[in-house]
Amino acid sequence: MKTIGIIGGGQLGLMIAEQARLLGVRTVCLDPATDAPAGAVCDDHIVGRFDDPEAVEELCRRSDVVTYEFENVPGEILIPLCGKYNIPQGYRPLYDSQDRLREKSNARDHGLRTPRFAAVDDMASLRAAVAEIGLPAVLKTRTLGYDGHGQQVLRTEEDLRKAEPLLAVPCILEEFVPFDFEASIVMVSDGERVVSFPIGRNVHRDGILDLCFVPAEVDGAVLARMKSESERFMRDCGYRGILAIEYFVRQGEIYFNEMAPRPHNSGHYTIEGATTNQFRELVRYLVGMPLEEPRLVAPTVMKNILGQDLEEARKVAAEHRPGVYVHLYGKSESRPKRKMGHITFVGMQAGEYERDWAARFV
Ligand code: AMP
Numbered sequence: 001m002k003t004i005g006i007i008g009g010g011q012l013g014l015m016i017a018e019q020a021r022l023l024g025v026r027t028v029c030l031d032p033a034t035d036a037p038a039g040a041v042c043d044d045h046i047v048g049r050f051d052d053p054e055a056v057e058e059l060c061r062r063s064d065v066v067t068y069e070f071e072n073v074p075g076e077i078l079i080p081l082c083g084k085y086n087i088p089q090g091y092r093p094l095y096d097s098q099d100r101l102r103e104k105s106n107a108r109d110h111g112l113r114t115p116r117f118a119a120v121d122d123m124a125s126l127r128a129a130v131a132e133i134g135l136p137a138v139l140k141t142r143t144l145g146y147d148g149h150g151q152q153v154l155r156t157e158e159d160l161r162k163a164e165p166l167l168a169v170p171c172i173l174e175e176f177v178p179f180d181f182e183a184s185i186v187m188v189s190d191g192e193r194v195v196s197f198p199i200g201r202n203v204h205r206d207g208i209l210d211l212c213f214v215p216a217e218v219d220g221a222v223l224a225r226m227k228s229e230s231e232r233f234m235r236d237c238g239y240r241g242i243l244a245i246e247y248f249v250r251q252g253e254i255y256f257n258e259m260a261p262r263p264h265n266s267g268h269y270t271i272e273g274a275t276t277n278q279f280r281e282l283v284r285y286l287v288g289m290p291l292e293e294p295r296l297v298a299p300t301v302m303k304n305i306l307g308q309d310l311e312e313a314r315k316v317a318a319e320h321r322p323g324v325y326v327h328l329y330g331k332s333e334s335r336p337k338r339k340m341g342h343i344t345f346v347g348m349q350a351g352e353y354e355r356d357w358a359a360r361f362v
Pocket of ligand 1: 138176
């Protein structure tokens with residue numbers, strides 16, 4: 001029986017472990033929290049920090065193959081281990097995605113359209129970037145930003161002054177794209193074949209993914225282009241394993257926003273909404289099983305459950321409605337804006353969700 005080592009023990013690790021078990025594969029995760037969500041499902045849990053080389057090497061020793069469930073694994077730790085152990089996704093996709101400036105340059109260099117952007121290090125370079133890109137624009141920290149943290153929309157001269165604290169670390173200024181909608185694609189590649197999951201339309205609230213409607217109810221030609229450009233990008237970059245790309249779509253034009261070389265929140269719907277799911281295909285890749293081409297089972301809606309939605313989600317779970325799947329990640333502490341779970345509604349379209357369900361989550 002093979003063992004997959006997972007750097008990280010959050011909800012993504014939990015769902016990788018659940019799918020691994022169904023395929024007869026063992027898992028061990030590394031996470032500093034004794035009550036990490038994945039710890040409850042993995043066969044083994046090493047309690048240790050991601051920046052502790054000893055702990056990461058111990059994970060490698062106990063595994064046949066190693067993956068990661070979050071982007072910020074330090075290169076100093078992973079690079080030396082890549083030569084010694086089986087870490088088939090390698091450090092490259094992490095390196096390319098850990099810094100927003102590098103990430104956007106890499107996307108542009110490989111033929112994807114991005115919002116216009118410029119590096120910003122201080123007030124003078126911010127002013128120069130605004131002169132070039134114009135307002136409104138979005139100022140983001142280059143590293144460690146997620147879910148809308150470490151970013152500010154600049155609309156006025158006053159906003160520039162207010163943004164000064166962000167400039168304590170290197171930043172990037174991006175053109176503000178008044179998108180019609182956001183969409184994302186999740187792909188898995190074995191180095192030869194790339195399979196991709198049906199594209200959803202994403203709705204964010206406060207910078208955090210709130211809802212995902214699949215299939216995205218938009219021009220099929222736009223979705224076909226997003227699929228073919230994304231798959232070509234993944235091949236051209238030589239990435240293996242799993243990759244998610246988020247886009248803005250505006251008047252038929254698609255703009256790369258960001259990528260993540262791990263399972264993605266917008267792909268959670270695939271567990272029940274598709275014939276195979278993002279976690280399962282990642283596991284299949286890692287243990288050398290042939291990839292399966294996913295198909296949508298029925299129109300599906302995914303609703304994220306943040307701390308403030310948890311009570312209502314428990315009520316929904318207790319109703320046991322057909323086609324409604326409530327996932328709670330077992331996190332011990334619930335906070336507003338913390339991802340606590342998600343609900344998948346299979347056989348539902350956006351209109352029905354808005355009519356019958358939206359008001360339950362405020
Ligand atoms: P990010 O962390 O870069 O994915 O940003 C979080 C959310 O902020 C995105 O999902 C968008 O809703 C919004 N956002 C980020 N960058 C831009 C941009 N350049 N133009 C318009 N909206 C943006």
